[in-house]
Amino acid sequence: MKIIATRRKSFFALIALMISFSVLFLPTNNALAATTYKMTTTADANIRTSDSTKGKIIGLYKKGTTITYTAKTKNNWYKTTYKGKTGYVSGKCLTTYKAPVATTQSFTSLNNEAKKHIGKRYKIGATGPSCFDCSGYTQYVFSKGIKKSIPRTAKQQYASAKKIKASELKNGDLIFFNYGRGIAHVGIYVGNGKMLNAQNNGVKYDTIKSGYWKKYIAGYGRVTNLK
Template sequence: MKKRVLLPVFAAFMIFAGANSHEAEAASVDQLTSSAYKYIGTPYIYGGTTTRGFDCSGFTRQVFSDLGISLPRTSGAQYGQGQAVAKSNLQAGDLLFFNTSGAGVSHVGIYIGDQKFIHSQTNQGVSVTSIHASYWASRYIGAKRVKSFSTAELAKAEVKNAQIDFSVYASRGEVAIQLAKALNLDTSDTSSPFADVKPSAKYAGAATALNKIGVFSGDEHGKFNPASPITRAQLAKILVVAFDLQQEGDAPHFKDVPASHWSSEYIATLASTGITVGKGDGTFAVNDYVTLTHLEAFINRAQQQ
């Protein structure tokens, strides 16, 4: 079994207030950005409003909907919402608007802090971009604050997200425990580098060990998000990196995994090695949460490579 790790895994996972004993330090900004990050790699489709493909306003509308906040359908209509915000006073969650057509508002994204915004753009799909990138800076129109994401707003989102049943689905904390065991890692060091993992947590040693070998690097806020569920696309990358898997010949094509999707090469590797066969409908189900049963099956198959 190979254990060499080449690259850190991008930690872009939704933050959920766990319905069990998992610890989670949710914050409004984290809730918003993590909800948005879930869709990174989703392709751009003109008029798209689903995870098969978003246009710019379809994406922003979906992210806000995940938090129980309703937005109009189009970028122009979204520009009519909220309060105008100066570029110097941007806060995570503010909607940024651009003129890409020469005829007024035609593009929208979500400011996520650190001078960056996340949006669905034509060539890259859902991705993160600097607000100072020349193309976007020259087309910037303004920003609107639809919600300030107060504690009350966060509480609403937590109530919705707490419905995840972690007796069925795998949390990131559980993934860490199972993966560290499979890799036979030393988990005695519980001095976790992650801000939201206490030394007393049952997954602290596993999270620390996996961080040391580059499997988990935390999100932009230095958090591990142990109580978050994990998608099948995200797990594909984790398995490929952790077990240093290589593609073996041609892989079957899944209709929901275009070549432009960030996870396509990792999913292809799993498929070519027989670790996954996808769903019976010809999809891989990139955004479906991983069940505990599937987690065990995937890890067992990866160990045999």
């Protein structure tokens, strides 16, 4: 029994010794463990070779840049990698990173914005918000309603949109018209065979199932998949 106890004591003593040596030879480099992995610059920030203003400048992060770091030093510098080199940025130039808020692209949001402008007058070349031409209206509504950027003219919007069939048409898609000289008008499909558009009588609902507008339809386009 004494022999077993002695062996146990020797074993635990050996483990303790190994732990002591591992701690002794751990890299210190004056750095603390990082609590997060991203920060954003609040001003133009120099990247230096060491964690002080005495370090050589090897680069610059512009204000608003999101940087990734691996450690924070005791004197409030953040260790990062810049063009394959190790660098440090002062914590005085950084703030907590905030992920961008995702915007929901829904037809409801688009339609709510589109309806706000019903009755506003038509004016060639106008892009809102007091008056519009046809493509100025669609561009404005997509930008303000769902933060979606689309080109300025009806012709450009048609060229950039994904072409779809009439049977595929859904709320929020664009309807394009040709009076004989190419794409010249555009409206937003809102369901039940109707569109909202800016035309000579201002921003209003029009039917596309019959009458004047139906005979000039040139095609349909989708610029984003709305929920």
